[in-house]
Structures are given as C-alpha cells and as structure tokens.
Amino acid sequence: MAEQLQNRSATALASDAPGGRTARPRGALRSSRRGDALSAYLFVAPGYILFVLVILYPIARAFEISLFNWSIIPGAASEYLGLANYRRALNDPVFWRALQNTAFYMAFTVPIQLALGLAVAVLLDARMPARTLFRTLYYLPVVTSWVVVSLLFRYLFLTDGGFVNWVLRDGVHLTDHNISWLGSRWPAMTTIGILGIWKGVGWSMVIFLAALQGVPRELHEAAAVDGAGAWRRFRSVTLPDLRPVVAFVTVMLVIGGFNVFISVYLITGGGPLDSTQVLLTYMYRQAFTFLDFGYGSAISFMLTLIVAVLSLIQMRLFRRREVT
Amino acid sequence: MIVGSVLRMRTMLTVRLFLLSAGVVLMILPFVYMLSTSFKPNRLSLELPPRFLPSHPTTANYVDAWTSNDFGRYFFNSVVVALATTAASLILASMMAYAFARLAFPGSRMLFALLMLGLMVPTIMLLIPQFVLAKKLMLLDSLWGLVFFYTGANIALNTFLLRSFFRDIPTELEEAMVIDGAGPWARYWRLVLPLSRPALATVGIFTFLASWDEFTWALTSVSDPDKRTLPLAIALFQGQHATSWGLVFAASVIAVVPVVAVFVAFQRQFVSGLAAGAIKG
Numbered sequence: 001m002a003e004q005l006q007n008r009s010a011t012a013l014a015s016d017a018p019g020g021r022t023a024r025p026r027g028a029l030r031s032s033r034r035g036d037a038l039s040a041y042l043f044v045a046p047g048y049i050l051f052v053l054v055i056l057y058p059i060a061r062a063f064e065i066s067l068f069n070w071s072i073i074p075g076a077a078s079e080y081l082g083l084a085n086y087r088r089a090l091n092d093p094v095f096w097r098a099l100q101n102t103a104f105y106m107a108f109t110v111p112i113q114l115a116l117g118l119a120v121a122v123l124l125d126a127r128m129p130a131r132t133l134f135r136t137l138y139y140l141p142v143v144t145s146w147v148v149v150s151l152l153f154r155y156l157f158l159t160d161g162g163f164v165n166w167v168l169r170d171g172v173h174l175t176d177h178n179i180s181w182l183g184s185r186w187p188a189m190t191t192i193g194i195l196g197i198w199k200g201v202g203w204s205m206v207i208f209l210a211a212l213q214g215v216p217r218e219l220h221e222a223a224a225v226d227g228a229g230a231w232r233r234f235r236s237v238t239l240p241d242l243r244p245v246v247a248f249v250t251v252m253l254v255i256g257g258f259n260v261f262i263s264v265y266l267i268t269g270g271g272p273l274d275s276t277q278v279l280l281t282y283m284y285r286q287a288f289t290f291l292d293f294g295y296g297s298a299i300s301f302m303l304t305l306i307v308a309v310l311s312l313i314q315m316r317l318f319r320r321r322e323v324t
Numbered sequence: 325m326i327v328g329s330v331l332r333m334r335t336m337l338t339v340r341l342f343l344l345s346a347g348v349v350l351m352i353l354p355f356v357y358m359l360s361t362s363f364k365p366n367r368l369s370l371e372l373p374p375r376f377l378p379s380h381p382t383t384a385n386y387v388d389a390w391t392s393n394d395f396g397r398y399f400f401n402s403v404v405v406a407l408a409t410t411a412a413s414l415i416l417a418s419m420m421a422y423a424f425a426r427l428a429f430p431g432s433r434m435l436f437a438l439l440m441l442g443l444m445v446p447t448i449m450l451l452i453p454q455f456v457l458a459k460k461l462m463l464l465d466s467l468w469g470l471v472f473f474y475t476g477a478n479i480a481l482n483t484f485l486l487r488s489f490f491r492d493i494p495t496e497l498e499e500a501m502v503i504d505g506a507g508p509w510a511r512y513w514r515l516v517l518p519l520s521r522p523a524l525a526t527v528g529i530f531t532f533l534a535s536w537d538e539f540t541w542a543l544t545s546v547s548d549p550d551k552r553t554l555p556l557a558i559a560l561f562q563g564q565h566a567t568s569w570g571l572v573f574a575a576s577v578i579a580v581v582p583v584v585a586v587f588v589a590f591q592r593q594f595v596s597g598l599a600a601g602a603i604k605g
Contacts, residue, residue: 036427039508043423047416047479048435053461054476055442058453065452072456120347123340136591137348140355143587145537147555148576151562152358155569161370163357170373198351230336259446262539266559280448287452288544300449307446 062304066297078294085298095299098277101189102303105278106257108193109200113253114246116197117204122234124205125212135209139202146199146262153195154267157181185275188268192276195263200256204249211245212238247318251311258307279303362386362573369569385574395575397550398557402536402579405467405553409474409535410528413482416475418524421486422512426498442480448540458545465548473545474535482527489523490516526593533583554579 066085068078089095124134141149156163158181165178182188215238223233239246261280264270270277270285277285279299287296356376361369362385364378389395423429424436447454454473455464463469493516501511517524539555546552552560558579562572 036508037429040423040427040429040432043419043427043508043512044429044435047420047483048439050416050472050476051439051442051479053457054454054473055445055447055450055480056438058450058457059442059445061453061456062450065456120344123344126337126340128337128340132591134344134348136588138351139587140584141351143533143583144355144580145539145555145583147537147539147559148358148580149354151558151572151576152354155361155573156354156357158370161372163374166372166374198354202351255446259448261448266562284451287455293452293456297452300452304445304449308444 062297063301065293066295066301068294070293070297072291072293081294085295086302088295089298089302094274094277094282095279097274098279098282101185101276102258102260102278102280104189105193105196105260106254108190109196110250110253110257112197113200113204114249116201117249118208118242118246120201120205121208121212122238124209135206138205141199142202142206144199147266149195149199150263150266153191153263154182157191159183182268183272188276192260192263192267195267196257196260200253204253207245207249208242211242215241243318247314250318251314254310254314255307258303258310358573359577361569362577364570366568366570369567385570386578389571389575389578393561393571393575394549395554395557395578398552398554399578401467401552402554405470405474406532406536408468408471409478410532412471412475413478413531414524414528417479417482417527418486418517418520419512420479420483421490422508422516424483425487425490426495426511426516427508439480439483443484447477451540451544454541455544464545465551467551469545470535470538470542470553473541474538477541478531478534482531485527486520486523489520493519522593525590529586529590529593533586536579536583 067081067083069081071078120138124131157165159165159178162178162181164181165175168174169176169178179187181191219237219241220233223237228236259280260278261284264276264278264281265284268276270281274282280303283296283299283303286292286299357374360376360378363381363383364371364375365380365382365384368375368378368380424432458464458469458473461469463472497515497519498511501515506514537555538553539559542553542556543559546556554575558572558575561568561575565571
C-alpha cells in the first residue's frame, strides 16, 4: 500500500482545481445543453457515493471517535471524554517512544533513499546496454508486497542461521558473534529502516529518471564546452533543474516514512516490550488488540496533523529556496 | 583528442555498468535467496554457509502450500478481489472523470475539491472509522466488503488520473458527435473510452496491483479463514509456523509471480503512468 499511497498523494500535490475561474471545466464542450447537467450527476453519483462512504464520512468520523471512550458493542452508549484521549497520549511514555521511533525511521530512510535514488537515476541516464533491465530490477522491490519483503527480511536478519549475520561474521569478519538484530530497539529499528530503503530506492529512482530526461541536453553540452566537469555539471545544471522534483520526492518520502506500519507490525510487532512501536502499530494495538477505539483514533489524528504540518513546512521551505 | 574522448566515454560507461550491477546484486539477492529457500526441504532452510542452489531441490513446499495449507483458495480469493476491484474502479472512476472533464454542472468544483481532499489523507488514518462503518454495513468478513473498500479507497486517485487524460482529448471530435445528436452517454461510451485505452490500462494495472498486495484492511476486516487473501494468509501462516520458512516462501513466490508478470508485461504503461502522475503540473 505504501507505493499506492505515495502515488495517490503524488498526484494530489500535482493537482489543480478543475476549470479556471468559470464553472465550465477546461475542455468542456461549448455546445453542452441543459440536459447534460442531469446526466453529469448520473455519471458522478455511483462513484461519489462510494467515495463519501469509504473516505469522506470516515474523515468526519475520525476526530469525533477520538473524543469518546468508544464502545464497540452495538447499542451501548459511548462516554464523552472531550480531549482526554489526547491528554492521555501526551502523558503516555509509549506514545512518545513510538513518535521517536517513527521520527528515527523517517530521518534514517528519507535522506538515503533520496541520495541513492538520485545516484541510480543519474547512472541510468545515459545510452547503455540493458538499461530497461536495470530499471526493472531496481523497481522490483517496489512492486513486491510489503508482507512478503517484511517476512523475507525477518528471515535474512535472523540471529542464528540468518544470511546477514553469516556475511558479517564469516564473510567479512566484522563481528565474532551473531548479532541479535530484532532483540532490542535500535538494531531492530535499523533493520526495519534498511528494509524501507531497499524497498523504496526504485521508486525515487523512477521519478528522478523521468525528470532527468526532461533536463535540456543543450545546457549540458554548453557547460561541457565551457570546461565544466561531470560533477560540476551535475551541481550547477542538473540539480537546480531537478529542484521541484527533489521537493516532491522529499515530501512523499516523509509522508511515507510517517506511515510505516506493515514492516514493523510483521518484523517486531512493536516489541520487545513496546520498544519498537511506531505510531501506527501503537494505534493498531490500542484499537484492535485493546479495542480502545477512542485512544487509537486520537493517535491517528495526531499523526495526520503532524504529517500535514510537516508537508506544509517542507513545501514552504522548498518554494522559498527556489525564489532566492 | 577524439580518440581520447571516446576512450574516456568507454571508461565512464564501464564504471556506470559496474556500479549499477553492484546495486542490482543487492536488490535481487534477497529474492534469489527466497526462491532458493522455497525449493529446500525445511531442515535445510537455515543451513550455513547459505546455498543459493539447493543441494536437495524439492517442490514439496509448493505442493504443501497449495493443497494442505489452502493457498489455492487464498489465491482464488485474491484473484476475485483484485479483478472485481479493478473492474469496478475502471467503470466508476471513468464515469466520474468524464463528467469532471467534459460536462458543466453546478457544484462540480466543490465536489472535485472534496475528492482531492480525500486524496491527501492516507487511508490507514481512517482505519478505525472505516471499521466502525464496515461493521454497521455488514461488510466485515466478506470478499465483497474488501472490493467495496478497495474501490472506494482508490477512486479519488483513479478519477484524478483519468480526468487529466480525458481533458487532453480534442473537443472537436465530441462536438462533431453532438451535432450528430449524440448524448453524453454515447460520447462517453463510443468516443472517450475507446480513445483512452492506454490510460485505462495504466489505471487498471495500478488498481490491480494495489488490491492484490493490500494487507492492512484485510487484516482488520477479515477474521474468517475462508475469506483470507494471499498477503493476509501468508502473514498469519508465518505467525503460526514461525520456522517453516520453505513453506512461507513457497506461498510468497505464488503471491509475487503474478505481480512480477503484470509488471514486466506492462512496464511501459507502468512507468509512464507513474511519471505522468508525479511530474505533471
């Protein structure tokens, strides 16, 4: 779902409201008639009703549920708590740890995915044999289900008999004992982060590659004639041209990073002793293990707010840098 | 001078190919290891040093997964859910997209703006209210419930993608049909849809893969073992048989192969769709 999520927000960012100032959408037929409005509603209605039920109504409900000690038994009354669920989160050490872990995952995976994705895209942006094959192979982890790759990494990072420990101990002799990757907080978060990077690099690579192909060749050639080396050309021609795309990819990766869920859920389950909880696994545990829907909703809502605020700040920052 | 630069380009290309190949090894190695484990008898699934070519290759894991562990049924469930979601999404989203692209009607801007709002909120944030709703609508524990929620969750994105494609179709063609007396349905069905096959293919592939791989909503809404889809079944199976890695990975390969096939077969639409969605605007 992560790439789906990235795709969906991708387009949201690039979106524009329909039609200019007028009610008529750009490209609408000049000769449309009055009967068309009725048809239009019939075209829109079935899909829109589904959208309202599955997305809009839950958006409205999300905040409301967080104000209650929600009762899941049909007919039983839920107790109104006001903002108590939010106060509870602020005094909950596991909530803060989950927030820290989420922030760590984001800070660990986003810059590395950006750098590696850009590096691979630059390397691929040339005439070469097997270019499509390379692109396909780098993209393969992106299209593979999170469930499969999470279990796969759990297997690779097993303490005894795991492939990674074998390489580190018997292959390159970096350590003389088997590391317990999933047994404590930071090694486990690192493992989950490595999975996130490995799975995500292909996505930013494809976006960067598409953008690189839009950088005018003439600029490169002109700079080369002026004696600029490859690195210099990259810094002063390619990078400035890519700025909007870098901004876009960064915003998407940050959103994706805060939404980390399946890998943590399947690799550590938030354990041992809640030490690797991230916000969404903690939300899930509160809601669907302890059936505390009110508290779970409060955590979801705060996460949504954090992501929204961060996205706004980033967009501001990138826009300002573009002006100067 | 020219010889020198040709030489330099050759060296550059070699360096490029070397770095890219090194990266590809890191990307692919885990998959190769998974594939190899799925063909090993279980007692050898943790053998060291690791072997990429199984010493005693066997298909027992696949046979076991498919027959005695019900993965045949889960595969069928996943096929039904993914195909039904794709069909429903294509029909409903293309109808909406046509209206937003080509028909003038009061409220269209506001309805579209709300659609874009829905696009911004990650679906997982809505898990709890969606669960409450699904319970009320009796859509828990049902494959149709999965189709209902997957289609609804994808519809804003799909409508957005198709709308921008429909807008690029020249209006003259439709104007001509209007003069011939064709109503909006005829224009949508006989002109716009046939002209939009590439866009419909892109949207269809994205939707198919997203619903094939979806895990979180299935985990939340399905508890009946007969209604499990592949990702859910694999995760729960691993939870119960923590050491049967060969079996887990045989089931995983069964789940991954269709994805890779679709991806490789439709690569062009896939990459162009991703790029169009991201870079445009």
